[in-house]
Amino acid sequence: xxxxxxxxxxxSTQAVFDTMLMMPLTPGICLSEKVYSFKNSISxxxxxxxxxxxxxxxHCPEEIAFAITSALLGIDVYExxxxxxxxxxxxxxxxxxxxxxxxxxxxxxxxLAIPTVLAGRSxxxxxxxxxxxxxxxxxxxxxxxxxxxxxxTPK
Numbered sequence: 001x002x003x004x005x006x007x008x009x010x011x012s013t014q015a016v017f018d019t020m021l022m023m024p025l026t027p028g029i030c031l032s033e034k035v036y037s038f039k040n041s042i043s044x045x046x047x048x049x050x051x052x053x054x055x056x057x058x059h060c061p062e063e064i065a066f067a068i069t070s071a072l073l074g075i076d077v078y079e080x081x082x083x084x085x086x087x088x089x090x091x092x093x094x095x096x097x098x099x100x101x102x103x104x105x106x107x108x109x110x111x112l113a114i115p116t117v118l119a120g121r122s123x124x125x126x127x128x129x130x131x132x133x134x135x136x137x138x139x140x141x142x143x144x145x146x147x148x149x150x151x152x153t154p155k
Contacts, residue, residue, distance in 0.1 A: 020091075055127070055128055
């Protein structure tokens with residue numbers, strides 16, 4: 001498979017933020033180390049399977065999640081609630097939908113699962129450690145968030 005995963009993450013994330021949120025963001029340099037621990041954050045995970053399998057995860061500090069929710073729903077948000085969790089799950093779904101289009105163009109079929117969202121003062125996210133991974137930081141006025149794609153080919 002000849003798909004530039006970093007560029008797919010950047011292109012899909014920028015498209016979602018440009019068209020759905022009208023929020024300018026800047027991609028950073030792909031991380032060289034995995035990030036497992038998060039504080040005062042929200043993470044949305046969305047698995048996929050088919051010709052390849054994997055998981056897309058978006059990790060947002062609360063302030064970023066509030067800004068994204070406010071931009072999408074047009075309401076002020078000051079606490080983690082169902083609207084915030086649903087919004088971050090839907091953003092993950094839209095980003096992975098764009099990446100899925102890149103796979104489809106190469107003839108690679110994937111089916112998306114339903115997002116799972118975690119939120120908390122301190123938590124750890126791990127799994128699929130044997131998969132290839134690409135993590136891209138993105139910067140908004142409110143700070144930094146991460147989009148991570150884990151990918152492996154079924155045996």
